[in-house]
Amino acid sequence: MKSGSRKNDGAYKLTDERIAKLEEIGFQWKVLATFEERLAELQRFKNKHGHCNVPKRYEENKSLGYWCSTIRMMKSGSKPNDGVHKLTDDRITKLKEMGFRWKATATFEDHLADLHRFKNEHGHCNVPKEYKENKSLGIWCQNIRQIKSGGRKNNGAYKLTDERITKLEEMGFRWIVRKRGSIKTFEDRLVDLHRFKNEHGHCNVPFHHEKNKSLGYWCCRIRQVKSGSRKNDGVYKLTDERIAKLEEMGFQFP
Template identity: 30%
Template sequence: MHKDKLDTLGFCFGHYEALWHEQYAKLIAFQAEPGHCRVPSNYKDSALSKWVNTQRLLLDGWEEQHAKLVAYKEEHGHCKVPGSYKDRSLADWVRRQRKKYNGVKGKGEIKESRVKLLNDIGFTWRAHGHEIVPWEDRLQQLIEYKQEHRNMLVPRSYDPNPPLGHWVQSMRQQYKNGKLS
């Protein structure tokens, strides 16, 4: 009954399926030239780029990739999956988690529960340079410093933990500028 009414209006039931096959055909054509299916986000056919990204998100379940990362860490002793790793989907997923954590203009786009799961396995939030350590962890390091030294005058170049010295200086600067929440 409802189908008949929609048919009367000329409703196309296979529209999304047809669009999917259209984008898939474009992906096959794209793949022929570079030999891979990693369509860049700035590709001239933005619809194809968005479609490929959506397909990856649908195929690469977060929990499945997290489990792969846990297995990777057990084998390699760290979570720094290189971009050239044989399981490209895991390498890409790790990169996306870092990008989501750092977010656009410093606004994180990853759920706190997922951040916790990744922190729990020692995930490295930066591929190069200093690792991003959660604020609460730095605070705990400062508390431990105070217990040991009876002050919070952490030198900028504190040898056992240089990032702690930089963090303390940063907190003082943020406070001075009225930017410490």
């Protein structure tokens, strides 16, 4: 009605007095989100994802992704710096303090932080290539593995230095990912056992554990190895260090 798209009559009729009353209480005729509202949305995104790199086509809030793209173009000069999104020194400072990047490419440290969150949630660093929650993380993991193997140039944002390799390995990152159907390592089983304990409060995995049948089989076999009824070799080989890790977790041998 105020915009002229509807007749100004009846119960909705707007007089100058009514318009004045509405504007006095802060009523907005255009419902475009303000800079402050977008900033709040960006903060919520960061709280959830740990960074401010909102995808342009962010499904949960498409307008936020578009806004981030718009203000980057303003900052670079490829779009006029005006309107509700206008970037002032104060607004630029607020964005920088939040960790907003004017170039959207994630750094090594950004990906490392994402990988750390993935590990905290899943108990390992084997991010699937098609990881739906963070597709760029899966691609990054694949790329750095290719760099390490020599199948990709070691440069750019993915460049692997000795320091970066150390950080990844300390986190438990594997350069060769076990293919489905191949034999799990002792460390893989230890991770599975740790998850079982977190869920059930103990390490007494049933032999026929429905959720992970091979874990129950493995627990049975290493008990046999420890008792001497099975050879201490292969993937079941028990060293003093491995026995200590199991006992620290609360695993009980016969």
